[in-house]
Amino acid sequence: MGMKSIHLVAGARPNFMKVAPLWHALNKEAWCKPVLVHTGQHYDAMMSDVFFSDLGLPAPDFHLGVGSGSHAQQTAAVMTAYEDLCRQTKPDNVVVVGDVNSTMACAIAAKKLGLQVSHLEAGLRSFDRTMPEEINRLVTDAISDLLWTPSPDADENLAREGIPVERIDRVGNIMIDSLVMMQGNISKACVAKRLGLEQKRYGVITLHRPINVDTADALEAALSAIIEVSTSLPLVFPMHPRTRARVEEFGLGRRLERATLIKVCKPLGYVDFMSLLSECAIAITDSGGIQEETCYLGIPCITVRESTERPITITSGSNRLAHMTDMPKLAARILDDRRDGRAGTIPDLWDGRTAERVVASLKRAVG
Template identity: 55%
Template sequence: MKSTELPLIHLIAAARPNFMKIAPLYHVLSKADWCRVELVHTGQHYDANMSDAFFRDLDLPTPDYHLGVGGHSNIEQTAQVMLAYDRVCEETKPSWIVVVGDVNSTLACALVGVQRGIRTAHLEAGLRSGDRHMPEEINRLLTDAICDLLWTPSPDADENLRLENTDPARVERVGNIMIDTYEMMRDRIQKTLTYCRFGLNEGKYAVVTLHRPSNVDDKSRLTTIVDALETMTSFLPIVFPLHPRTKKMLERFMLFERISGITDFHFIEPLGYVEFMGLASRARLILTDSGGIQEEATYIGIPCLTLRENTERPITLTEGTNRLVDIFTLTEAVDDVLSTEPARKTPPALWDGNTAERVANSLRRNCAP
């Protein structure tokens, strides 16, 4: 049992990508002799089974606090997280709050910390898509504007903060925490042969993940995507871990039954981290609209087609395996990937599995009296 006189650090988790970002840091800080660490799960991710699976995969304990906010509109969710987390801070009085990523809970907990005078740090700071129609972009901008300490993953993030006239003393490049998670779980990932469940061969299938409203909430757009996926299966089987939102919209637009009947198309339930990375790391290509998967694909060297107009992770385009594509050229982009041998690239600087140690060292320096 650690002394209650040690600085208390809160790590905030909300949606699944957050779990993967806090896990390596939690494991480092929980072993440290200079601080105490507590996990706060806001409950923003509304599927408890999916959340629990990620905690098990990442060897995380039951959260010290579960706010139980659940799914609401962006505004209501942000407000409810603020109210619930404020009560936790009143009770526990942390020395530091660490928020990660760009979800509503990231901004909400940062606002609580700043309003209460609690030092607050943002892990994965400085990322920008330039698209202020995305709620995540607003969360990123506001979180970076108010946090005391900004930990960036890459030089482009540093440059974004410089262009916003951020005090350089607040900025520290630490690298990509997602790579720590992959390295932490590498042995288990390599032993996980998820693709064998579907009678597939390594390097002979595609993994698809789609969930963004811009792709799945419009019937015409989603129909065009389904058309392209059907064409893809004529030359490459597809495994599609189905996000609850995407499933709901496919059913609403009467597309679910059609796509379920396509030969070599495999809908599956959302996977835990280890199972998903076991599947993705042996794919021929990944098609996604997620943020983090762009980074993971770059690190493991799998071609990635991102179905978006922009990305807050441009380093995956310039130094990685990622390409932005639109729904009307998707089939041609897949053809291009399959006709070209994947280029092996060196991962970006500081994407080395040691980010959590750098973050912990930064925290320790900043906790000093």
């Protein structure tokens, strides 16, 4: 077989963590060339450039430079730019990861050109179609040729949607590969110490979803809940640019400044953030990836959302769903109950070897 060209598409911060282990694994192979395509959906330097250096990724082979906009504008811009790139470069397989607008847009553009599309992290469902990510997941999975899933619930979701079983391949969780790959650097970073915090005596907060930050009422309720938790446990809050903009827009900055036990900082690079997360007592988040990382690390996590597309993190015991108003009580209960040792168990195939399984599966598919 001749040298195969494999496009790895990344559009936003979580995509880079999923693409990195796969890029490294494919780069060692003689039968293919991994081609890194950055759509530019996140263009803030803190949100992407630092990730490339942290994760040992080269500069992207192609940068579509799309930038922000409404969902429709962003999707349309990615589709237009990526269709042009596919016509010029004719990849043998297009690998899309996760659930951002770029994932769906590149999958549609590639499929309409008759190209092979593989979806890494397929089959996740929150069953909440008000979440833009849920629409992206449903559409991408419906048209992909190869669906790499992280857990048994994902296989079941796809089977129920009528995806033929031969297209589904459970490979495990690629996010854990990044964590294992970077473990040495993460343990050397000592971010908590740098911030003057004691191991296991602080919590980490991340909030960025529209439902929690886009209205004054929701954001005020979120800050009240966080401030309540901080009275019994110091908190670190690496603030997403979207959340920071809303705090300023709604005039809530003073409330946060007065909460002396909450350290607000800029978004952290992957290594620094994982260092902070791996030494904390509890994580409170509305992110997808953090639910998985805390599950692997055995750290209690509260997800302030109505639903999660990663139910295995709940059934394995580390994660809990909660409304923002109930979150402080739940946090207090978790901290009171805290046993020494890990929360929950690690799901099957979350072992740092997912990229190897993906490479083997991809080789069979393009062979």
